[in-house]
Amino acid sequence: MNRIVTGIGTLVLVLLFLPLAVLVAHAGSLTAALSSAENRMALYTTLTSGILALAVDMLLGVPLSWFLSRRLSPGWQRFWGTCLIIPMLMPPLVLGLVLAYLAGPASPVMLTNTFLGLVVAEVYESLPFFVFAAWGYLRTIPRSLEEDAWALGKTPRETFRYVLWPLAATGFAVAGAMAWARIVGAFGGPIVVAYHPSALPVQIWIILQEQGLPAALGLALWLMVAVLPLPVWLNWRYGRAER
Amino acid sequence: MLSVNVKSPHVTGQATFAPGMVALVGLSGAGKTSLFRLIAGLDIGGDVTVHGQSLASRHPWERPIRYVPQRPSLVPHKTIGSQVTWVQRMDNAVLKEWISLLALEPLWHRLPRELSGGEQQRAALIRALATDPEILLLDEALSAVDRPHRLAIWDALKGLWPRDRLLIFSTHDWTDAETWADTITYLEAGRLHAPQTARNVTPLTAQMARLMGFLGAIPLTPNQWLWLHPASLGVGAWPEAPCILPGRASVTALTPLSARYTLHIQGRTFRWTGPPRETGPQDDRVSIFQPVITPFGEENRE
Amino acid sequence: MKPIIWIATSLGVTALLAGCGPKPSATPPHGKANVAYAGSLAEVNDQVIGPNFSQATGYQYLGQGGGSFGMAQKLASHTINANVFESVGYAPIQILEPKLTRWAVSFASSPLVIAFNPKSRYGPELTAIQHGKKPLKDLFRLMQSPGFRLGRTNPGTDPQGQAFYMMVELAQKHFHLPPDTTEKVLGAPDNPHQVYSEEGILTLLQSGSLDAASAFLSEAQQRHLDYIPLPRTLNFADPSENAWYHQASVKTPSGVVHGSALTIDITTVGKVTPAAQSFIHFVLGPRGRALMQKAGYTTFPAHLYGTRSAVPKKIRAELS
Secondary structure, X not given: OHHHHHHXXXXXXXXXXXXXXXXXXXXXXXXXXXXXXXXXXXXXXXXXXXXXXXXXXXXXXXXXXXXXXXHOOHHHHHHHHHHHHHHHHOOHHHHHHHHHHHOOOOOOOOOOOOHXXXXXXXXXXXXHHHHHHHXXXXXXXXXXXXXXXXXXXXXXXXXXXXXXXXXXXXXXXXXXXXXXXXXXXXXXHHHHHOOOOOOHHHHHHHHHHHHOHHHHHHHHHHHHHHHOHHHHHHHHHHOOOOO | OEEEEEEOOOOEEEEEEOOEEEEEEOOOXXXXXXXXXXXXXXXXXXXXXXXXXXXXXXXXXXXXXXXXXXXXXXXXXXXXXXXXXXXOOOOHHHHHHHHHHOOXXXXXXXXXXXXXXXXXXXXXXXXXXXXOOOEEEEEOOOOOOOHHHHHHHHHHHHHHOOOOOEEEEEEOOHXXXXXXXXXXXXXXXXXXXOOEEOOOOOOOOHHHHHHHOOOEEEEEEOOEEEEEOXXXXXXXXXXXXXXXXXXXXXXXXXXXXXXXXXXXXXXXXXXXXXXXXXXXXXXXXXXXXXXXXXXXXXXXXX | OHHHHHHHHHHHHHHHHHOOOOOOOOOHHHOEEEEEEEHHHHHHHHHHHHHHHHHHHOOEEEEEEEOHHHXXXXXXXXXXXXXXXXXXXXXXXXXXXXXXXXXXXXXXXXXXXXXXXXXXXXXXXXXXXXOOOOOOHHHHHHOOOOXXXXXXXXXXXXXXXXXXXXXXXXXXXXXXXXXXXXXXXXXXXXXXXXXXXXXXXXXXXXXXXOOEEEEEHHHHXXXXXXEEEOOHHHHOOOHHHHHHHOOXXXXXXXXXXXXXXXXXXXXXXXXXXXXXXXXXXXXXXXXXXXXXXXXXXXXXXXXXXXXXXXXXXXXXXXXX
């Protein structure tokens, strides 16, 4: 039994890293990919819009996941937990088509083909994943930790800062890493509402059509290189809090 | 000082506690934790007053009450020292004394998961003491502490606990209650009984009597019962206090399944038949009886 | 390279399991026409030509669409599999030459139109131009209005995007508009305020984010959009106007492109299979043409690009 598990585990690990191996093997020159101003711009756009989108995710997702896990009765938690699956299931392209309506005349500012529009599309693609991941983690922090601190005369605010935040931060870091992956990979939404300024996934799509696969894969490799440090850092910094 | 009048699904009753050390005695599941949570404000159901002031509208952190639960309650990702300092209101010198009494210096910079169960309970106790509480609730808070440490801690608490403050500890061990408490209050099946002075406690129910170590009771008159204890015999009637009487008992085997018991007390002799004793013959002590041997009298008070 | 063998093997296994190996079977009616086409041809191919072709010949049909250049790049790098390629314009097919094909036949075109949203701020004027109550010339002034939201596709990746850009240049010439008209209407070829993806542009138009957008007549009809038709001289649909179209040009990242009719060009990819041959034969034949016309396309006598001798026999017969 153990051997079967080890065998399957190893095989799946190899399969998971296969695309990366193919990417490395077939990518054109890395320097060539960055020699074009458009590509550099796309990299810059991805990083700036991505960090902004991640900040928005945190700003909105932290209170929401907190509310869901701490302020709702278990019954409502189950209800909203199920509801949260719906935006997660929405295919990114469909999301993009729907965003076309939200970003259009319905929006107070014109969002299509703007930096802001790109950020909005990225937030819509990633926020449900952030909330879902964070909420799942927060639910595992026992309620009693708060009560024990209250019973020692500590206010909920003090309790949050000293007891809960260090534990929750791990959850938010994991959720943030997950959201980041969605953000930098966001394609369905941006291809509809934010073709410009092109973030990396759209730019890779453009390069594929203009210059072919090796050039596109070279840029894709840059995407990996550029977006990897943040989740790695989050994992390293917050992934070890004692439970 | 502290009055409770509770009515919740898990515990009902009322009691008033004077400053000092109070034992809350009851078997597991009797409602000790529920009562503590109500007093601490973590659950609602009933009224709690301190110095005549109702705490109904006060959050747990606004009450002059500190509570140490039975389960591990330390903050998992902070060192013992850090969390004690976090809540500290007690004078540094006094705290230092407690730290050495509880032998916590070597554990000061450790995380809870690096501590044994008993060490964690000691740490949780000092954390509560460091808040300099007016009222402290200890819910079997030393159950996992080894015996020598436990005795030392109780000794220290008994000696150092301020006369004008209230410490309520829960236990299912009558000896602990009798030894360390000034007042004992009994809780059974969610019913809270009125506190009694520790030195002179009347068993209020059969279960309480058993908990106190009584082996059984014999009806003397319709209203008087003779209580049998390994160390003493008590004569009393509900609800009056019993008087403790010294006596002698003997037992003779009749059949493999029954024995004849003889009790000499105050010049009177009582005889009755019951299941045989299990230990060797020690005719001068009633302590040879097993608690289950002698049936209790009719519990018409229940 | 080991990983590649793995992929090839797994692809092969998948193909076997799915019963759709790229190799045609020995008996012709069981083969499959695997058609890669420009995204704008999705509807007509999958809904009209494909089913009719299968019914008429017994071959199976499988279609997949995307931007013409993107599809060509993917075919060239063997990341997708197809035995027929149908593109907008000849340029994408040149990416496949000479390895995968050495010829192409153009046989139809879809006229360029300007689709618009009648509910937009400029709806009434656009509608007036649509119904001929105002001259077409006015459109090019209207599109210069400061708040006018015009959408077009990327000239770097989409033949339609190139044609639309050059259409405005030709209109400037044709209507004797001021010389800065093109600049004012379009800005740079890759103007970020106007260039959207082929996937999103008509959705944005329908949702109201755009006032007007470039489109093919076929797309406008399929989506029931309001549109302003353009004359032959501007619609890039008539190969006989190629000399005129050629006078316009647009700069793209891969070089300057001169105008020519946006024809629909078809060719085989790789080894010519009977099914592929049969599909092209069907499309070029009278039945295929009739279906194309019904879907909003203009058809004209097949015109050959590339090497005549490379054209499979059965198809060569269709060339005049």
